[in-house]
Amino acid sequence: MKNRVFSSGLFWEAFRQLKIVGILGCVIYVFLCIFVPTGINISESAYYVNVGRYASDALEFMPEEMLLAGIFISLIFVPVMMLVAFQFLNKRNSCDFYHAIPVKRLPMYMSILLAVLVWTLMMILIPAAVLGIMCGALPYVHVTARSLLLVGLNVLAAAVFVMGVFSIGIALSGTLFTNILVSLIIMLIPRLLFIAYMTIIGNVAVYYPVDGMLELFFSKTNVISRLIVFMTGYEGELGLTTVFFSAAEGIIYLVVGGVVFNHRKSETAQKPSLTNRVQIILRMIPAYLCGTVGAGFLLYYFNYRKYYVSVYYEKEYLFFGIVFMAVSILLYFIYELLTARKWRAVLKSFKQLPVLVVLVAATFFVLKFVTYRIEAYRIDTDEVKYIEIKEISYLSEDFEKEWDKLDRKIYDSEYIDKIADIYNKQADRTEDSYTTADETQCEISVKQGGAVYNRIVYIPDYLLSDIIDMIDEHNGWTAGMKLPEYSAGIYLDMNMGEAELSGSQTEQLYNCLKREIEENNNLMNVFMTDWEYEIATMYVNQRLDLRDSYYLTYGIPISYKTPETLGLLSDFAGGGENLEDFITAIGECDNANGEMTINVITKDEIEAFWVNIYSGDDVLGRYAELAEILDKYGQKGCAAGAGTVIMKGYVYLEDYDDYYLTGSDYFYEVYSLSDEGMELFKEICTEIGEYWD
Amino acid sequence: MISVEGLTKTFDGYKAIDNVSCKIPEGCIYGMVGSNGAGKSTFLRILTGIYKADAGSVSIDGKPVYENPDIKKNMAFVPDDLYFVNNSSMNRMKKFYAGVYENFDRKRFDFLCSAFKLDPSKSVSTFSKGMRRQAAIILAVSTRPKYLFLDETFDGLDPVMRSLVKSLVCKDVEERKTTVIMTSHSLRELEDTCDQLALLHKGGLIFESDIANLKTSLFKVQIAFVEAYDKSRFEGFDMLHFSKSGSVSNIITRGDRAEVEERLKGMRPAILDILPLSLEEVFTYEMEALGYVFDTGILEKEGE
Structure with missing residues (x-):
């Protein structure tokens, strides 16, 4: 078997050739593993040093930070190692030399690849050990073996993915420049094409949900795109799913790379690509992507002309479409010029240009057909077996996971008829495609005949509320969705101001919230509180197992829906201050600025007002009138419900946005009001406040 | 034995090797000559399994060469364009060779390094062109090959080193029955070393x-007649070249002397x-007969 599938001699040779890059990578990553946790330790300890509860609880080291550092390995060192290890393929003399030695191509590929992999593993394992030691030594940062394992596996999966991409890129081309270019094409173009197709479909067929597919494609199936999403601020999850998909994709690429390498001729060295046909395909790909974007703009143009003749930017779409088409053709020739570096080759490439034109035209018509088919669909209630509410737009990201676990299918013909009616009107464009204040965007799945149709529908809140209740009842919420027992991972965000609660107050508040929700069996309902009614948010951090998310955060709103908890919060956070003190505090300063939200709950409705209040305000007296009404008609400290007002406010110095006044800088209050008082109160709120909506 | 049948290799429509067939017996030193671009290097690369032939076959000891490590382990190739790992020394290259050639003879390597007076710990990049070729030849023969392929063998070597390399090659042939296939533009060197000679032209x-046959089957005739005559007088002779100066003609002809x-x-x-003709003259006249002729007088017109 010696030299049949693996050549130890070649492995060690490649290993030696990678020594400089490998050691450099290890050193840099070790440095990162020392400095990143140290930096986090310094910043976090300084931030929380005055909060006893946090100080006693060493901060969990976020694996994403290390994963970001690990990107150096995956995106810089692995490609460099691949290019160094396989650089012999790009020169005639070196390529001939390697192909003259008594090692077949496949074992040659495997041996060199293994050398890259071994260096990559060393780049992961050595820094991981250093990271473990660092976190053990730092008081405010700790890392678990599980986190380390997850980071390590994610970095390794990303490395395998990049190795796979470059193995094909290098095998398909014969110069350093084309190695990199072709690898980037393989790495990016399928993803960019997918985005292009989905975005075009989603923009033309506006009721077709594409976000889920895009999210699945980026956040859950590839470590690198997952990291890009993370860097853009999306928290998401870090689990084994990305590891599995990235590694699987990488392994497939490695196999393809091996096949290409096995068939690669020595004379490919110093040529832009393996064969003329491959070169034609490669120069066509970026140009096709650009042409597809152009086709998308033309599709928007025709679509907007069809439905929204008056929309002024329709001509922009036409312009962009033409520009992208022109750039596509330019890109086609630029690729040939850059890779072949011969004007004659550019002239020869004219022959295949019609193929590009036909491909882009075919894409335009296929997309047109697909979007036409999507738009032509109407829900036929006679054939519908069920409608499933897959997503509700205002569900928090973390809670979507819980929602996904439920049986959300609606079999009730009455609800099916209502949803079908709403959707069909939307699709007929007899109703606006954008949500209004009283509607919520939902993603539904319609089982109609033998097929399932995914669509977006804007369901009125009253109807959605009924539907949720039905689903809630059907699934038995409290049975499956009890809040966990209080732990150190639970904390309160006041959303506004700097009210600090002690650990025992937070615990009391949480236990009250848990009991209140469980008694009322309304966890789902509480979760679905519109954000303008949230007075505070209780965050529950929960660690899940390795197969799932590493970290889950529930944000449970505290609002009029949890009146007891709200009352308790008012006691704890109110600080004994009231609206009158609050207004006085603002009035006494020259440069104070305040914000206040007021929920006015009557037996018929609930309204949310937002008020900006500042020193020297002409209508400062009107706020004082509010205080007088509360004093005259109200009673403080009752449970939120019909006939009550909930207020929260905070004030800060105008020159220093982050500097809060002490004493009367914030207040949380719940008042019950008589009907007369409520009437007067609402009148002033309407005059001085702004509706959130 | 190396057996080549109907070998053809094309690069981007250009036939570098066109339907070549030959047999190279074991223990023979086989020289190859040809004009620039005749296909010698390509031919060697196909023989060593670097290139895959588009048509025809190459077999060594009855087995195909391409992607066949069992055959390749007994072969060593010193190309015209040498390759050494970046910034490597000969010692480093020794490790590389020893890792992939199971017959690599470290003792022989050390001995040859001292015989050729090359410092194996110095970076090859600091070597002169001739020293690099010596290094490549040392590495190749240290693999104890059964088949040794040398492209532009003596390129860059001084006369002393040429002699040393020739001795080294001949010793291997004599002692180990190594088969050597070499190309060179120095016909003088091939004349001294080779048993057989092949002429490649435009891939054919x-x-x-x-060598002995070649030199005796082609010869130069100087002839003059009292009466006037021209080329037609020699019809029936296998002439490669005819030139006449005054009444004396020079004829290069082929046949039984x-x-x-x-x-x-x-x-x-x-x-x-x-x-008799030297090998260089044989090559020149054979090539002339194939139309490979350049008038040196054209250079005299430069600057006119």
């Missing part, structure tokens, strides 16, 4: 022959001399 094998001499004497010439 024009002839292959024992005794027979040609007899026929020419029968024409009653005033002067008749039959001279």
